[in-house]
Amino acid sequence: MSAATSPRVLGHENYLNVSYGVKSWLLTTDHKRIGLLYLASITLYFFLGGAFAVLIRLHLLTPEGALVQAETYNKFFTMHGIIMVFFFLIPSIPAVLGNFLIPLMIGARDLAFPRLNLASWYIFNLGALFTLYAVASGGVDTGWTFYTPYSSLYSNSHVVAAALGIFIAGFSSILTGLNFIVTIHTMRAPGMTWFRLPIFVWAHYATSIIFVLGTPVLAITLGLVALERVFHIGIFNPALGGDPLLFQHLFWFYSHPAVYIMVLPAMGVTTELIATFSRKSLFGYHFVAAASLGIAVIGFLVWGHHMFVAGQSIYAAMVFSILSYLVAIPSAVKVFNWTATLYKGSVSYQTPMLYGMGFIGLFVIGGLTGLFLAALGVDVHVHDTYFVVAHFHYIMVGGAVMGYLGGLHYWWPKISGRLYPEGWAKLAALILFVGFNLTFFPQFILGYLGMPRRYHAYPAEFQVLNVMSSAGASILGVGYLLPMVYLIWSMRYGPIAGPNPWPATGLEWQTPSPPPPENFARTPVVTWEAYDFASRKDLRLAGAGLERLPAEPQD
Amino acid sequence: MQGGLPLFPERASSIAGRVDALFFFLLGVALFFSLIITVMIVYFAVKYRRRAPDQIGALITGSTNLETAWMVIPLILAMVMFGWGASLFVSIKTPPRDALEVYVVGKQWMWKLQHPEGQKEINELHVPVGREIKLTLTSEDVIHDFFVPAFRIKTDVLPGRYSTLWFKATRPGQYHLFCAQYCGTNHAIMGGWVTVMEPAEFQTWLSGGPAEGSLASAGEKLFHALACATCHRSDSQGRGPKLDGLYGSMVRLGNGQSVLADEGYIRQSILNPKAKIVAGYQSLMPTFQGLVTEEQVLQLIAYIKSLSLPRPSPGAAPPAPGRTPSQGQATKRP
Numbered sequence: 001m002s003a004a005t006s007p008r009v010l011g012h013e014n015y016l017n018v019s020y021g022v023k024s025w026l027l028t029t030d031h032k033r034i035g036l037l038y039l040a041s042i043t044l045y046f047f048l049g050g051a052f053a054v055l056i057r058l059h060l061l062t063p064e065g066a067l068v069q070a071e072t073y074n075k076f077f078t079m080h081g082i083i084m085v086f087f088f089l090i091p092s093i094p095a096v097l098g099n100f101l102i103p104l105m106i107g108a109r110d111l112a113f114p115r116l117n118l119a120s121w122y123i124f125n126l127g128a129l130f131t132l133y134a135v136a137s138g139g140v141d142t143g144w145t146f147y148t149p150y151s152s153l154y155s156n157s158h159v160v161a162a163a164l165g166i167f168i169a170g171f172s173s174i175l176t177g178l179n180f181i182v183t184i185h186t187m188r189a190p191g192m193t194w195f196r197l198p199i200f201v202w203a204h205y206a207t208s209i210i211f212v213l214g215t216p217v218l219a220i221t222l223g224l225v226a227l228e229r230v231f232h233i234g235i236f237n238p239a240l241g242g243d244p245l246l247f248q249h250l251f252w253f254y255s256h257p258a259v260y261i262m263v264l265p266a267m268g269v270t271t272e273l274i275a276t277f278s279r280k281s282l283f284g285y286h287f288v289a290a291a292s293l294g295i296a297v298i299g300f301l302v303w304g305h306h307m308f309v310a311g312q313s314i315y316a317a318m319v320f321s322i323l324s325y326l327v328a329i330p331s332a333v334k335v336f337n338w339t340a341t342l343y344k345g346s347v348s349y350q351t352p353m354l355y356g357m358g359f360i361g362l363f364v365i366g367g368l369t370g371l372f373l374a375a376l377g378v379d380v381h382v383h384d385t386y387f388v389v390a391h392f393h394y395i396m397v398g399g400a401v402m403g404y405l406g407g408l409h410y411w412w413p414k415i416s417g418r419l420y421p422e423g424w425a426k427l428a429a430l431i432l433f434v435g436f437n438l439t440f441f442p443q444f445i446l447g448y449l450g451m452p453r454r455y456h457a458y459p460a461e462f463q464v465l466n467v468m469s470s471a472g473a474s475i476l477g478v479g480y481l482l483p484m485v486y487l488i489w490s491m492r493y494g495p496i497a498g499p500n501p502w503p504a505t506g507l508e509w510q511t512p513s514p515p516p517p518e519n520f521a522r523t524p525v526v527t528w529e530a531y532d533f534a535s536r537k538d539l540r541l542a543g544a545g546l547e548r549l550p551a552e553p554q555d
Numbered sequence: 556m557q558g559g560l561p562l563f564p565e566r567a568s569s570i571a572g573r574v575d576a577l578f579f580f581l582l583g584v585a586l587f588f589s590l591i592i593t594v595m596i597v598y599f600a601v602k603y604r605r606r607a608p609d610q611i612g613a614l615i616t617g618s619t620n621l622e623t624a625w626m627v628i629p630l631i632l633a634m635v636m637f638g639w640g641a642s643l644f645v646s647i648k649t650p651p652r653d654a655l656e657v658y659v660v661g662k663q664w665m666w667k668l669q670h671p672e673g674q675k676e677i678n679e680l681h682v683p684v685g686r687e688i689k690l691t692l693t694s695e696d697v698i699h700d701f702f703v704p705a706f707r708i709k710t711d712v713l714p715g716r717y718s719t720l721w722f723k724a725t726r727p728g729q730y731h732l733f734c735a736q737y738c739g740t741n742h743a744i745m746g747g748w749v750t751v752m753e754p755a756e757f758q759t760w761l762s763g764g765p766a767e768g769s770l771a772s773a774g775e776k777l778f779h780a781l782a783c784a785t786c787h788r789s790d791s792q793g794r795g796p797k798l799d800g801l802y803g804s805m806v807r808l809g810n811g812q813s814v815l816a817d818e819g820y821i822r823q824s825i826l827n828p829k830a831k832i833v834a835g836y837q838s839l840m841p842t843f844q845g846l847v848t849e850e851q852v853l854q855l856i857a858y859i860k861s862l863s864l865p866r867p868s869p870g871a872a873p874p875a876p877g878r879t880p881s882q883g884q885a886t887k888r889p
Contacts, residue, residue, distance in 0.1 A: 071740045143737050149714065150697040150739060154663070238715025244698055245713070279605070280612025287622050309700065310711045311718060314648055318641050325633035329626055336625040337617075339592055342599035345612035349600070357596055364592050368585035375636050377643025378578050381707040384700060384735040448578070449564045450704025452735040455743035459731065464560045533611040541609045 014417065014514040029114035030517055035100030036415070037121050038091060043484065045087040045128065052080035054477060057439075057470040063460045073456035074141040075157065081144030083135075086166050087128050089396055090258060092404045093265035094211075095124070095176055097411060098204045102180060104414075104508035104515060105198050107189025107524040112182040113175075120172040120179070127169030134161035143454060145255070148236035148247040152228040160229060163222040170215045173261075177211025180204050189507070191526030195289070198506050198530050199282065202289040203268025206296035210257045210264075213300070218254035221247065245311055252303035260299040262396050264292055266359060266403025267334055273356030273406055274338045275531040276504040278345030279541065282531045284337040291330035298327040308379045317376055324374035331367050335360060350502075351425040355406025358433050362398030366391060369444065387447025390440045398436055405432070405483060412487060413497030417514040420490040424482065432479035438472025503539045505531050567730055567751065568706035569723040570647055575707070577639050584632055647708060650721035654689035655682070658770070658853040661692065661699035661712045664741035666732065667850060671857060673767045678747030683757035684727050690720040691818055695849050700736035703749050711736050717819045724751040774858025777851055781843070795840060796833045802863040807834040821856050 015032045025033060055076045059067035068076070099117065103110050111117050134140050140162040142151040151159050184205050188197070225247070227233045234240025236247040275282045282288060304312060304320030312320075338360055347353070369391040373379050382388065413419055442465040451462050458466065500509040505528070511520050528535060566572060603612070657680065660667045668676040682688050692701055692712040702709035706722045734745035752760060767773065778784060786795035796806075802821070805813045809832040814820055823830050825847065828840035847855070 070743065074737075074740060074742070141739070145737075147698060147737065150737070154697050154739060238713075244715070278603075278612050279610070281614065281616045283615065284617040284622050287617070308644075309709055310698075311713055311716065314645060317644065321641060321644075322634075322637050325637050326630075328633055329630055332629045333622065333626060335592060336621075339595050339599070340621065342596060342603060344615060345599070345603045346605045346610040347600045347603050348605045357600065360596060361593060364589055365585075368588060371585065371633070371636055372578070372581045375577060375581060375640030375643075377574055377640045377647060378581065379640070380644065380647055380709055381574050381578075381704070383709060384702075384737075445562055449561055450702070450731060450733065452700075452702060452733050452743075454737040457743045461559070461561050534614045541611050 012512055013516055014512065015517045016417070016514050018517045027118075029110070029118050031099050031103050031111045031114065031117055032415075032515060032519075034117050034121055035096050035098075038095040038099060038124070041121070041125055041128070042088050042091055042096065045083050046480075049080055049083035049088055050477065050480065052076050052083070053473065056080060057473040059456065060458070060466045061470050063458050063463050065457045068456075070456040071141060072139075074143075074454070075139035077454060078140045078143050079135050082131060082140065082162060082166070085144055085258070085396075086169055087124075087131065089262045089400055090173060091124060091176075092262070092400065093269060093407060094180070094204060094207055094261070095120075095172075097200075097269065097404070097407045098180065098207075098265060099176070100415060101411060101508055102183060102201060102204060103187070104511065104519055105201055105506055106184065106187060106192050107507045107520060107526065108183060108187035109519050111179045112187060113179050116175050117179055120175040123175070124169050124172035127165045127167070127172065129165070130168060131162050131165030134158035134165065137161070145251060146222065146225055146247075147251075148225060148228070148244050149238070149242075152225050152235075152247075153237050153239075160226050163226055167219050167222050170219045173211045173215045177208035177215075180208040181212065184208075189524050189526055192507075193526075195286065196526055196528070196530050197289075198268075199271035199285070199288050199292070200265075200268035202292045203264045203271070206292040207261050207264045209293075209296050210261050210299070214254040214257045214261075217250060218258075221250040221254070224250075245307070248307050248310055249303065252306045253300070256303040256306065257296070257299045259392070259395060260295055262400040263363070263403075264295060266400045266407075267292070267363075269403040269407035269410070270338065270356050270359045270363075271334075272504075272506070273352045273410055274341050274360075276410070276502050277348050277350060277353035277356065278342050279348075279533045280341055280345040280531070281529070281533070282337065283340035283343070284333075285530060287333055288337050291333045294330040295327060298323060298330070302327055305374055305379075308376055309383045321374055321376050325371070328367065328371060328374070331363075335364060335367070349426075351420075351422060351429055352406050352410035354426060354429040354433075355402050355409065358429065359399060359402040359406060362394050362402060362433075362436065366394030366399055369394065381450075382447050384452055385447035386443040386451045386453055389453050390443035390447060393440045393443070398440070402432070402436075405429075408483070408487070410502075411508070412490070413501045414508055414513045414515070416487075416491045416494070417497055417512075418490050418494030419497045419501060420483075420494055421486050424486045428479055428482035428486075431475060431482065435472050435475030435477075435479050439469050439476050440472070442466075442468045442472075500539070503541065505533060505536055505539070565705040565726075565728075565730065566707075567724055567726045567728060568703075568708065569725055570643075571705065571707045571725075573643055573646070577636075577643055580639070581636060584636075650689040650719055651687045654687035654721055656689050656691065657682070658850075658857070659690050659692040659701060659712070660695060660849045660853070661701070661734070661738075661745075662695040663697065663739050664734070664745035666699075666701070666734075666745070666747065669770055669850065669853060670761070671770045672761055673769045673773065674761060675767075678732070678745075680732065680747075680749045681757065681760050682724055682749065682751055683754040684724050684751050685754070687721060687723045691853070692718045692720065693822075693849050693853075697738045698736050699734050699738050699745065702733040702735035703730055704733070705730035706749075709735050717822065724749075727751045727753055770854050770857040771861040772858075774851075774854035774856070774861075777847070777854055778858055781846070783855075786840070794837070796836055798859050799862045802860045804863075806831075808832060809834045809836070818856050821859055822852055825852055825855060 015030055059065050059073055137158055140159055141157045142155050142159055224235045228235050234242040236242040236244050302324045304316055305324045308317050446462055446465045451458055497513050499512050507524055656671055658669045666678050668680050694712045694714040699712040700709055701712055708720055708722050710718045710720045712718050728751055730749045732746045732749050786793045787798050789799055791797045801816050804816050806816050807813050826844045829838050832838050
């Protein structure tokens with residue numbers, strides 16, 4: 001099938017062609033359209049945050065700083081962090097793919113609260129407006145972590161506007177989380193038991209718990225910063241009788257679980273990709289599902305590992321260290337199960353699978369370097385150095401963004417009704433993988449050498465590694481631009497995908513692509529387990545070439 | 556481009572080798588697992604590649620034995636890492652009792668350091684090789700972080716409290732001193748050098764500085780200038796508690812609790828005297844917040860510490876705090 005033979009318009013009535021005009025989008029309560037609204041918003045914010053990353057890497061080409069003054073550089077990394085964390089990474093998979101897919105995956109017509117869902121998009125963009133105002137009117141220079149008393153008293157930048165933006169956007173996270181939890185509990189189709197849910201849904205359930213329990217703490221914390229800054233109420237500044245460490249406890253109580261907000265959904269996506277493109281039941285389904293919840297729960301108890309050198313007691317440090325090691329176990333369980341799923345599979349190397357395998361590789365490096373940071377004696381040396389910067393970019397960019405792009409490619413035929421160009425997509429995945437590693441691996445070495453983060457200038461001996469990192473970033477940038485171009489192109493010119501192009505087992509593939517406004521013509525009845533290719537005659541697989549292998553002994 | 560491609564930092568403190576040892580253990584474990592996962596993924600992906608378009612995988616759904624194995628083995632390894640890291644941390648965080656003391660005040664954007672002998676430095680620290688050095692650090696404004704990569708040590712330096720850090724330099728040389736906690740515009744240039752010298756050279760350096768008198772004597776002058784001596788009399792008849800022998804002792808408070816009289820306690824008692832009232836005394840003392848700088852507080856503390864040291868003879872100048880008599884001799888050794 002080539003683009004030339006594809007019709008320009010898809011025939012059946014679907015959520016894209018059921019109505020036209022700006023109003024039909026801005027007032028929609030269809031979770032699929034809201035997912036696309038989020039897609040448009042966060043793509044914009046991603047490229048804005050990415051522009052700041054480009055400026056950072058250009059500036060760091062020379063030891064004395066090639067581009068701007070110190071103050072401006074500090075605003076670059078602050079805006080990069082704030083935009084990427086709060087306005088891209090946190091909403092990325094849940095608000096776009098989660099919104100679009102959770103009702104489809106569980107056989108529901110929509111989310112439980114469609115209008116709240118639309119409200120959450122408006123709240124999100126209202127928050128973004130405040131933060132963008134802070135950018136446009138001169139920027140913020142506190143770092144995305146807003147550490148007090150710098151943020152609450154000493155910074156001469158637009159802290160309150162930026163914090164208010166994050167405060168407001170937080171409510172959209174809470175609403176999305178609530179919506180997902182209620183939907184997953186109450187709207188599953190007949191036969192869709194908890195243990196038949198795709199892992200993607202489990203991951204979003206775990207993520208939603210963090211949304212609902214964690215986000216309010218961040219909102220309160222930033223509110224307190226604003227109170228201290230505007231009214232000089234002593235909360236965090238010792239000169240006013242406050243405690244600067246209190247801020248760090250409150251901030252990381254949300255912001256560490258927030259890392260799991262970013263990576264849990266990406267793990268959910270990866271699970272779908274690995275199972276679909278191995279055409280095989282997920283190895284250890286119950287363990288992978290439970291690991292999501294385990295990560296969400298233990299993830300709430302490890303915030304103090306951001307404060308090992310901040311002044312907490314030795315005993316507190318030990319408790320947070322041991323808990324940080326415990327949270328590594330469910331992550332390891334997931335990695336081993338994904339790997340075991342490939343065993344005796346029918347593995348194809350289509351683009352989403354490349355992202356899936358890329359995710360595992362980068363997540364393994366990001367996760368294992370987390371073990372270095374959890375080791376108290378080693379953390380003293382690498383804390384607040386580029387080692388940490390490299391580690392969390394491996395998790396948040398190598399992990400979460402790879403998962404997001406993998407998911408976007410995998411469900412693109414469902415979202416748009418059309419296939420993306422496979423050759424270009426494979427090329428982009430390869431460019432991203434190479435560019436990512438070249439950008440961030442040198443930063444591990446820089447960190448152990450002792451280069452602190454948030455430096456606008458650095459000793460000359462660190463230059464070669466910084467130049468390598470900047471070179472990698474330029475490759476990475478190309479890798480991010482490519483999918484945007486060909487995905488948009490494919491919306492009009494891509495070959496028609498059909499309802500289930502891979503094919504895959506989930507309910508979302510049992511309805512036309514793009515799905516009709518009501519998702520399913522009739523409420524589906526689920527009689528199969530998740531990822532059960534072997535008993536799905538409707539997929540018309542397992543014909544030629546299949547030898548039924550005897551099942552492994554079960555316990 | 557200057558500097559070439561460095562891959563590993565200099566190692567110049569007694570603790571650095573131990574940090575690197577744990578680092579290499581972690582690196583080994585990380586490489587081992589990365590390699591296993593990568594090899595398995597590549598091997599499975601190639602060996603079980605799809606050979607026919609409609610082929611599906613084998614019906615395998617899991618194995619409790621395997622799940623147990625890959626939970627228990629990583630858990631054991633993780634606990635080894637935890638224990639090793641924690642014991643190393645305790646060593647890093649516990650300063651030896653007989654260390655030389657240096658007082659550090661961070662402010663946007665410089666480090667101000669004072670030696671007990673009175674030498675002051677900015678963004679530089681001179682220390683003798685082979686001696687334990689204990690730093691007592693505080694900040695005048697925001698949070699900073701004192702970081703010497705070659706020593707593998709760092710600590711955040713907070714306003715309103717004291718942090719401590721210790722090291723024993725093992726090789727003479729010049730080593731980077733960085734601020735590692737983002738502190739505003741010139742965060743990146745808030746730093747300088749730690750210069751490690753042979754002991755004799757260090758003695759020459761110490762005696763070559765401006766003769767301002769020791770830190771304790773500066774504190775003593777301040778003690779009288781601020782009229783502290785009016786109440787804190789050495790004959791126990793004053794309205795405030797006697798300060799001789801205070802440092803390092805346990806103080807009974809009016810509310811029945813006891814606290815250790817360390818640097819932090821003395822600092823708090825100067826700046827926020829109402830916080831902890833000594834049993835048997837009235838809350839009469841006014842705050843000295845805003846009247847004394849952080850450096851002056853450190854001078855006062857140095858003086859009060861000197862009152863707890865055994866005095867060789869009445870009227871003689873108090874020995875430098877932090878140096879027991881035996882060390883005082885040791886540093887004089889040629």
